[in-house]
Amino acid sequence: MKPDAAMIFAAGFGTRMGVLTQSTPKPMIKISNRPLIDYALDLVAAADVKTTVVNVHYLPEQIEQHLADTNVQTIRETDKILETGGGLKNALPILGKNPVFTLNSDAIWTGTNPLTVLRNHWNPKTMDGLLALIPLQNAQEYSGAGDFFCDEQGTIARRGQSRSAPFVFSGAQIIKTDMLKDIKTPSFSLNVLWNEMLKNNRLHGVIHNGGWVDVGHPNGIITAENELAKHV
Numbered sequence: 001m002k003p004d005a006a007m008i009f010a011a012g013f014g015t016r017m018g019v020l021t022q023s024t025p026k027p028m029i030k031i032s033n034r035p036l037i038d039y040a041l042d043l044v045a046a047a048d049v050k051t052t053v054v055n056v057h058y059l060p061e062q063i064e065q066h067l068a069d070t071n072v073q074t075i076r077e078t079d080k081i082l083e084t085g086g087g088l089k090n091a092l093p094i095l096g097k098n099p100v101f102t103l104n105s106d107a108i109w110t111g112t113n114p115l116t117v118l119r120n121h122w123n124p125k126t127m128d129g130l131l132a133l134i135p136l137q138n139a140q141e142y143s144g145a146g147d148f149f150c151d152e153q154g155t156i157a158r159r160g161q162s163r164s165a166p167f168v169f170s171g172a173q174i175i176k177t178d179m180l181k182d183i184k185t186p187s188f189s190l191n192v193l194w195n196e197m198l199k200n201n202r203l204h205g206v207i208h209n210g211g212w213v214d215v216g217h218p219n220g221i222i223t224a225e226n227e228l229a230k231h232v
Contacts, residue, residue, distance in 0.1 A: 007102045013026075043172075086187040099124065128175070128202035133147075146168055170212055
């Protein structure tokens with residue numbers, strides 16, 4: 001089963017952006033005169049998926065209006081943010097039953113389309129999830145200690161008690177969604193699914209060797225614009 005749908009997460013409050021998100025949702029902040037979410041949409045369009053869904057919650061009208069004349073479908077999370085797992089589960093009636101791409105709306109990528117890399121490495125016989133990982137030294141504007149170890153075969157392990165890990169989860173992945181039906185909590189992280197997949201050696205990783213910038217805070221805007229300028 002190849003993924004034929006994509007979910008872009010765009011429901012967050014963007015609190016790390018400070019005053020920039022007081023009246024503008026983070027996905028609509030301009031990067032080189034384009035809304036941040038458009039860069040994620042470009043990746044999805046280039047991957048030639050059949051269905052694209054964007055979840056919204058904070059100042060949703062701005063994103064809905066921006067996407068009104070496109071083929072992208074939006075889905076509101078009205079009462080509260082459902083997090084990544086709950087948001088994905090909420091969108092399943094639109095996304096369908098096949099594995100899906102998921103992508104965060106607050107990163108800028110350069111180099112090979114990460115969704116293409118994921119699709120080329122996807123093996124549903126051995127995988128329930130495949131994460132696009134960034135080498136820690138290449139994760140611009142990221143301030144954490146890394147998320148995963150990953151060997152040459154794509155076998156991954158969490159950082160655990162280690163002080164740091166060499167790879168960062170980029171926000172892009174392919175994931176099977178059938179286990180979502182067993183989770184009754186409305187709001188939850190996809191980490192819940194990852195933990196089950198890791199127990200069964202069904203979660204794998206692939207390394208993105210291009211550029212990647214975390215645009216979750218104001219400093220990321222300038223860095224992202226500089227990264228894009230290198231590839232004009």
